[in-house]
Amino acid sequence: MSPGLRRYIIVRTLLTIPMVLILVSLVFIVLRVMPGDPALAIMREGASEEQLAAFRAALGMDRPLHIQYFDFISGVLRFDFGESMVRPIPVTQEIKTFFPATVELAIFSMMVTTGVGIFSGAYAAKNRKRGSDYAIRVLSIILYSLPIFWLGLMLQMTIGAGLGWLPVSGRLSPGMTPDRVITGLYTIDAILTLNLDLLVDALKHLILPSITLGLVLAGFFTRLTRATMLDVLEQDFITAGRARGLHERVLVYKHGLRNAFIPIVTLLGLQFALLLAGAILTETTFSWPGMGRLVVDRIYDRDFTTVQGTILFFALLVAGVSLIVDILYGFLDPRIRY
């Protein structure tokens, strides 16, 4: 590891600290400081003054704000989000149960996104200013103008409920349970325990949600790939390759795409937030028991600690992922240094 790279990694890691601090403070401001009494928001109207006071006392909200704030931060540092108010288990335990579902959905959606996005983006760039280019561009604009949940509803209505080909909700059919939860990703668990029925069932349930989320993100990704490819295809080595008589297809899909790959993957990492936001809506549409559903359901169940813990977890996740993406980028591209 070169000294430059080491310095880059150290500085980037240190920069994560203020980022986490800012995000956690943001969550604190939204949930505790902003107008709108959490006790009232959670307990709704009709709660008596004693009930509200008890709620505040249970969460330590009757103390001065600065003390609450330090308590909040120290809780996050110890990875202790308190106890769920619906079930007597720690919030971290809840997150452990729900998080794998979101990861599984995210992985399969990314497969759809990258598959569709890279191919159509590269194809559009190759045929720039021709009919197929315009068609792909218009399609991608339509795709990212689609409300994710509505695309999900339409797929449920036609392929799910209408034709009856695929299940429209949940991760597994009723009665189906994994023999042993190892990773929490049912497809991988099924492969590890050699349970073919489980694998098929899990995959069937995954198809519609991941197409929904994947396609909407693919609209964005196609544009990204196209723009990056256009940059790459203007570079000298492409002209040189053309002069050497390389076939245009080899030039675009092999040499061009390979060089466009690094910026594409990095930009994709930056859109991690987009993926998570999309996952929340997809999970709501398909009753997918992931993190998005956890937040939404618990808002209705008035489970303040779980809502708060889940949002904090998302904040840490986002900071962690952007750190990893940036470090990877540092490895891949030696020009990126502080």
Place this chain on the structure above:
Amino acid sequence: MAMTNTELAQNGSINQMIEDVGLLRRIWRGRLWYGTEWYITVFGGLILVTVTIVTLLAPILSPYDPNDFAGSQFIPPGGGPQVLLTRSGESNRVTESYLNEQLVGVQRNKNGTNIAIELELDYLRYQTQSEQIEALQNQEVDSILVDERDLDAIIADFPQLEIAADGIGPSFTLGTDNLGRDILSRLIWGARTVLGVAILSALLSSVVGISLGLISGFVSGPFDRVASLTMDSIYSFPGLLLAIAMAAMLGPGLLNVAIAISVIYIPTFFRVVRGQVLSIKEELHVEAARSLGAKPFSILFRYIFPLVIPSVVVVFSLNVADAILTEAGLSFIGLGLPPDVPDWGYDLSKGHSFLVAGHWWMITFPGVLITIVAMGFSLLGEGLSEILNPRLVKS
């Protein structure tokens, strides 16, 4: 066109002459300059002009009050009007005045029931259509009200029945929802809500984002570093989740939802404006102003801000497009507006429950409209970005 100096003087100036050509004609001529981008922009603009006109004319265009239980539940598109059927040979006895003294058979939960109540008829209610027809044949009632759509099937099975009157009661172009509200009216009034919330939230975030961006880019130093890091952090956070948390805390309401959504888009305005200010403040005209002794405040607002406006317009349009989707998402989750405000996202979440029952019209139309309006703003933004920033045009 030849013009003497006196004529020119009369018309003011060349600029005045160009003004006189008229805005619409100037826009129309723009297509020769900008090519494809012009068509994209104008297409997006046309969508938005149409939607804006519809929202302004909502009271005239919508056939019903959006919250009115105008018909029975789940009337499919085009359905609603009823046909009055009698036994053969009796249809001439049924006249307007006579109808009041008649006993009419209606079917439970069908629009005929609503109409019978509306017209203050005496009616008997039956569970199914076959019971209803049987009652007519057994002379329990004098006539029955049936759906116009079912007419052909009934006449085919019971040729002895006669049509006494048709087209009774209202027709619902796009059908009704689970409470019997007219979907078309809800869509028309919903456009107001959606546009209002999206534009309001984009305005709120632009005010905050632009001012922070201007200051941050202009003063640099520690303030800039802190502001940039904060904005980058917010930007990296899933926007919808932030909006969900804020909407849940603030409670339902138009302004609350707009505020919750606006937080997501502050960083986009901030980043674009800050970046522009950083490059513009190095330009010659700013240096000239500074050397002439202009104060920092006037440099910022008179020499830098005007050059930022084009990019802001583009970002604004793209953000409204996204805000529409976010608003719909919030309402779909059930955290948006109070239930008496007609809203597309809310209608979709209602329709979701009846999807398996096959009431496709409840979820199809609101989604199509969300897509079209969001697309309108996206196209407008895309086109404008190429027209307003020709230096960025790549392809």
